[in-house]
Amino acid sequence: MPAKTIDIKYYLEKIKKQTDSLLERYLPDESLEPVILHKAMRYSTLAGGKRLRPILAYTAYEYCGGETEGDDLPIHYAMAALEMVHTYSLIHDDLPCMDDDDLRRGMPTCHKKFGTAAAVLAGDALHDIAFNLIASTGSTSVVVELAHALGTSGMIGGQMADVEAEGKDVTKEDIINIHTRKTGALIRASVRIGAILAGANDDTMDKLTKYAEKIGLAFQIIDDILDVEGDTETLGKNVGADDEHKKATYPRAVGMETAKADAQKLITDAVALVNEYDNNVLIHLARFIGERNK
């Protein structure tokens, strides 16, 4: 059954704005000491960005029938927490000792603006405040879900493997392994946390987990493609950086045409997993990820 047309751009913009306002509310005010850290945390977190992880959590939560009326709901804490851990990971990934990037979300990276010491600590502090928020949901299982996604079997393990793979010949399997952990684990956790907070049953949880794994991998393959074919201004980060750092990327392993076809296949498979209702934002969201140019 084809999904009814909804204005996905309007929907995404609405959740993005909601996320921005949650972040504004839950981040410490920059007039408070330590001013430089709070400035750095707000600078990097409020710099824009797609807010994909909060959007996924919210959409999964809504799909599973979670209550959306009210302020300071557990899902709101989770949305802010997910964007904060994502921002923490970007700040640390951009450090001179890691990817040494100067530009992020169209602005100088955190360490370029505030110095390396403040950037390390701003990342650490976002990491903490995210756990404070996720624990404020009252559910230890979502805390464990998040910690697991961020750890050495997830995001950090993927980042280490990514750094180690620089300049080496890698197979498609190696790349899938890196991507699944480096970006996939947090995308998967975002969907699952939304579903857990809405009280999803095992069957739905299982389908949404597979959906998340597919769109997560598609997202990162498209990221690799955009690093070659995208536009620095549109992306807000330097294109060609992967090539410059001799990064292990999906197109490098399989060729550009296969990379594009594989990404679209993943989106189609993801859509099939949730094709149950005629107005399903998860379907539109998957397609939107498949068509993104930033």
Add this chain to the structure above:
Amino acid sequence: MPAKTIDIKYYLEKIKKQTDSLLERYLPDESLEPVILHKAMRYSTLAGGKRLRPILAYTAYEYCGGETEGDDLPIHYAMAALEMVHTYSLIHDDLPCMDDDDLRRGMPTCHKKFGTAAAVLAGDALHDIAFNLIASTGSTSVVVELAHALGTSGMIGGQMADVEAEGKDVTKEDIINIHTRKTGALIRASVRIGAILAGANDDTMDKLTKYAEKIGLAFQIIDDILDVEGDTETLGKNVGADDEHKKATYPRAVGMETAKADAQKLITDAVALVNEYDNNVLIHLARFIGERNK
């Protein structure tokens, strides 16, 4: 009433060994990928150290009547988590962009041994696994307690203030403010987490919180004193580093004799807060901190 003589050194050694065995159990095996990260995490965490924070949590827990028989109790997760976050903070504090230290716990610092990228990520991963463990207690309030102690109003805020105070004239109040956050907040949280997990009542919680604040400040004042008067071999870190970095220290602000007297006064006040039983390890522990030479 004077505390009955117990063999505090034997007691501390016992809990220290228990902590080591918990850390050994809960840290990922270094044969697992990413090997370098797991090696770095184990290297820094298992390098020795006093295990003060797990000891404090356990002692407060026992004092409040917590169940100590059994494996994988919530207090065990908390003890390991506290030592892991402490180790994460040491790894990041030692980085070239922070204190740039070469020696820690008698061995080369994590970045000296594994490189800066791996050290940043090993710290991040310990930070995560600690939250995974603390959430495994099943209590979101201890997760919030830990996250709060580590954040910008706690440890990270103290570390930023410490870096910023280098080379500046600081008052006694400035130093107390830095110490209270940089080391005090986690020591306070350790005691409180032990008490929370044992189900302590409000009155006990209040007294133990004050006890922890006093020994936490005394601990850091003595740390400053030992950096001047201690011995590199005994301490396992370079003495004179504070002076070299023009660190804001308590003896620099008030003079060495006043620093020593203030530390002992804090210990005496801490002891008075828990002087309820005739065989109270918390009393011996406070006195032990007052007399430490490493």
